[in-house]
Amino acid sequence: MNLNMGPQHPATHGVLRVELELDGETVVKATPHVGYLHTGIEKTAESKLYYKVIPMTDRMDYLAPMSNNLGYCLAVEKLLGIEVPEKVEFARVCLTELTRVKSHLVWVGTHAMDIGALSMSLYGFRERESIIDVYEAVSGQRMMSTYFRIGGLAKELPDDFDRLVRKAVKDVRGGLVDYERLLNDNMIFRGRTINVAKISAEDAINFGLTGPILRGSGINYDIRKTNPYSGYEKFDFEVPLGRNGDVYDRFLVRCEEMKQSLRIVEQALDGMPEGPYRAHVPGVVLPPKEDVLSKMESLIFHFKIITEGFKPPRGAVYQAIEAPKGELGFYISSDGSTRPHRMRVRPPSFVNLSALPKLVEGGLVADVIAAIGSIDIVLGEVDR
Amino acid sequence: MEEKLRHFFESNFKDAVVREDFFRDQLSFYVRKEYLFDICEALLNDEALGFKFLSDICALDWLGDAEERDGRFEVVYNFFSLKHKYRFFVKVRLDGDKPEIDSITSLWQTANWLEREVYDLMGVMFTGHPDLRKIMTPDDLEGHPHRKDFPLTYEMPQFSHNKNEPPEVIK
Numbered sequence: 001m002n003l004n005m006g007p008q009h010p011a012t013h014g015v016l017r018v019e020l021e022l023d024g025e026t027v028v029k030a031t032p033h034v035g036y037l038h039t040g041i042e043k044t045a046e047s048k049l050y051y052k053v054i055p056m057t058d059r060m061d062y063l064a065p066m067s068n069n070l071g072y073c074l075a076v077e078k079l080l081g082i083e084v085p086e087k088v089e090f091a092r093v094c095l096t097e098l099t100r101v102k103s104h105l106v107w108v109g110t111h112a113m114d115i116g117a118l119s120m121s122l123y124g125f126r127e128r129e130s131i132i133d134v135y136e137a138v139s140g141q142r143m144m145s146t147y148f149r150i151g152g153l154a155k156e157l158p159d160d161f162d163r164l165v166r167k168a169v170k171d172v173r174g175g176l177v178d179y180e181r182l183l184n185d186n187m188i189f190r191g192r193t194i195n196v197a198k199i200s201a202e203d204a205i206n207f208g209l210t211g212p213i214l215r216g217s218g219i220n221y222d223i224r225k226t227n228p229y230s231g232y233e234k235f236d237f238e239v240p241l242g243r244n245g246d247v248y249d250r251f252l253v254r255c256e257e258m259k260q261s262l263r264i265v266e267q268a269l270d271g272m273p274e275g276p277y278r279a280h281v282p283g284v285v286l287p288p289k290e291d292v293l294s295k296m297e298s299l300i301f302h303f304k305i306i307t308e309g310f311k312p313p314r315g316a317v318y319q320a321i322e323a324p325k326g327e328l329g330f331y332i333s334s335d336g337s338t339r340p341h342r343m344r345v346r347p348p349s350f351v352n353l354s355a356l357p358k359l360v361e362g363g364l365v366a367d368v369i370a371a372i373g374s375i376d377i378v379l380g381e382v383d384r
Numbered sequence: 385m386e387e388k389l390r391h392f393f394e395s396n397f398k399d400a401v402v403r404e405d406f407f408r409d410q411l412s413f414y415v416r417k418e419y420l421f422d423i424c425e426a427l428l429n430d431e432a433l434g435f436k437f438l439s440d441i442c443a444l445d446w447l448g449d450a451e452e453r454d455g456r457f458e459v460v461y462n463f464f465s466l467k468h469k470y471r472f473f474v475k476v477r478l479d480g481d482k483p484e485i486d487s488i489t490s491l492w493q494t495a496n497w498l499e500r501e502v503y504d505l506m507g508v509m510f511t512g513h514p515d516l517r518k519i520m521t522p523d524d525l526e527g528h529p530h531r532k533d534f535p536l537t538y539e540m541p542q543f544s545h546n547k548n549e550p551p552e553v554i555k
Contacts, residue, residue: 035520042505043530078408116407179415205466207423219466221437237430264429314408314451318471320439331460341449342441346462354497364407383520 003365007036011114011369014379018356018368024271025364031358037383043070045343049309050076050284051150053343058144059355060345061381064103065137074229075319075330076150079312080284087275088152089231092269094165095138095147095259096230096321099277102131103117103324103376104254108179111251111373115192116181126173130243137164152278153283165269169262176258181249193248197359199370200245207355208238210348211326214374217245223322230321234266234271247374253378284310309338311384325349325376345384349377385470386411387444397423402454402477409473412460412473420461420476421486423476427463428491438488441498443506447480447532456480457508461488478508505530 006017009255009349017034021029041060045053056073058065072090077084078158109124137158147154158164183189214221222239224232240256242249253266279285284303295302316333325350333339352375359371386406393401393413397539400419405412412419415423440462446452455477464471476485487510489495499510500519505527518525527534 035518035522038520040529047536081408179515203493206493207491208438208498221466226466227471316412316444316460317408318473320471327439329440329462331440331442331462335449335451342442342444344440344460346440346442350501351494352495354494358493362440 066099130171216242216250437464438492
C-alpha cells in the first residue's frame with residue numbers, strides 16, 4: 001500500500017511529504033519530498049547588501065534565529081578579516097546558547113506530543129516563554145530578532161538583561177526536572193523510542209549527519225569544541241554523547257545539552273566584560289547609534305554603509321557553527337562588489353533529513369513519526 | 385595539516401591539481417574534473433588523513449565575471465576530518481555549455497541530496513547519480529534558478545499569477 005504522509009500533517013513539523021510504501025504496518029520504502037517552502041533565500045542574498053541579508057537568515061531556522069544570525073555574521077567577519085570586542089563575543093555566546101535551549105524546548109514539546117505525551121508541548125512552550133522575554137528585551141522582537149550585526153550587536157544590551165537571563169535559566173532548570181520526571185522512565189515513552197530508528201556511527205558519518213543526532217550515535221563532533229568560534233574556548237562545558245543511536249539517546253543528548261547550555265549562559269553572564277558593543281572598523285561596521293546622532297563622521301559612515309555598502313576582498317570563506325540542529329555553515333563567495341556573489345547555506349536539517357529513509361525503512365509506520373521528530377527538522381531551513 | 389594535504393596531492397594526483405588557493409586560513413585545491421572521483425575515493429580511504437566527513441557540495445556561477453575565465457561553473461566539495469579537526473575544499477571548474485561531473489553518491493550517502501540540489505538549482509549534471517531528480521523547485525519550472533542568467537521577473541509556476549508584473553513581461 002502506498003501512503004502519503006503530509007504535506008499537511010501535524011507530525012511532519014511543516015510541509016514535508018513522505019511517500020511511504022507499506023507492507024502491512026512495515027515501511028518498505030520511504031521517499032521524502034521537500035521544497036514546498038523553497039523561497040530562494042540564497043538567490044535573494046545575491047541582490048542584497050551584506051547588512052541586509054541578516055534579516056533573511058532569521059527566517060530559515062525560525063526556531064533558532066540567533067544561531068543563523070551568528071553564522072552569517074561570523075562568515076562575513078571572516079571574509080572581511082575583522083575581530084569583534086570581547087563583550088560582543090560573550091553576549092553572542094550567551095544569546096545563542098539561550099537560542100539552543102529555546103529550539104530544544106520546542107523540540108522536546110512537539111516530539112513528545114507526536115508520540116503521545118500531549119501535555120509536554122504545553123510545558124515546553126511555557127519555559128520557552130521566558131527565553132522569548134529575553135529576545136524581546138534585547139531586540140524588541142519575540143521571534144525574528146535580527147539582533148546581531150556584522151562586527152557587533154544591533155544595540156547595547158538592556159539594563160535588566162542579567163535579571164531576565166537569570167530568570168530564564170532558573171525557569172528552564174525547573175522545567176528540565178519536570179520533563180525528566182515525566183519522560184525518562186515513562187513506560188510509553190521508552191517503548192516508543194528505545195531501539196527505534198537506530199543508526200550506527202559509520203552510517204551517521206557517511207550520511208553527513210551532524211548535531212545531536214550524530215552525537216546520539218556516539219561520535220564526538222561538536223564544532224564548539226573542535227573548531228571554536230566566537231570565544232567558545234573560554235567556556236567550560238561538556239559534550240554529551242549517546243551510545244545506541246536510537247531516538248531515546250537523542251532525547252537524552254538534547255536534554256543534557258540544554259543543561260550544558262545553561263551552564264555556558266551563566267558563565268557568560270558572570271564573566272561579561274565591559275566595553276563597546278561594536279568593533280571600530282570605519283566604513284565597514286556601522287557606528288554606534290549614539291554617535292550617529294551626535295557626530296558628523298559617524299553619520300556619514302552610517303549613510304555610506306547603508307546606501308552603498310562595503311567591498312570585501314575577492315575570495316570565498318566557509319564558516320560553520322554548531323546550531324541547535326547541527327552544523328550550520330555559510331559559504332560566502334565575494335567577487336569584490338558590495339553584494340555577495342553567492343551565499344550558500346549548509347543547512348543541518350536538510351542533510352539530516354536525507355537520512356530519513358535509512359532510519360525508517362524496515363520499521364513501523366508509527367515509528368516514522370518518532371524518527372522525524374528525533375531528527376528535529378525545520379522546513380524553513382530544509383527548503384530555504 | 386596543509387603540508388600533509390599538499391603531499392597527498394603531489395604524490396597521488398600530480399596532474400590533477402590546477403592550482404591551489406589559500407584564503408583566510410582555508411586551503412582549496414582546484415582539480416580537473418576527470419580526477420574528482422578518484423581523489424574523493426582516495427581521500428575517503430586514507431586513514432591517516434581521516435576525511436570521512438563530506439560536509440557540503442555547492443556550486444557557483446561565474447557568468448560574466450572578468451577575472452574568472454577558466455570555466456563558468458565551480459563545484460565546491462567541502463571535506464572535514466574528524467581526526468584532525470581540519471576542513472579543506474576541493475573545487476572543480478566546469479564548462480558553461482554542458483556542465484557534467486562524476487557523482488560521488490556511491491562514496492558518501494550525503495552526496496545524494498546535495499547533488500540533487502546542485503542539479504536542480506544550478507543545472508550541473510552528475511553522471512552516475514542513482515536518482516537525479518529535482519528537489520527544491522516545482523516540476524513545471526524550467527531552468528535553474530541559481531544561474532546568473534535566470535530571469536528574475538517572470539514567475540513560471542503560477543503562484544501569484546504575475547499580478548504584480550508589468551504587462552510586457554507576461555508571456
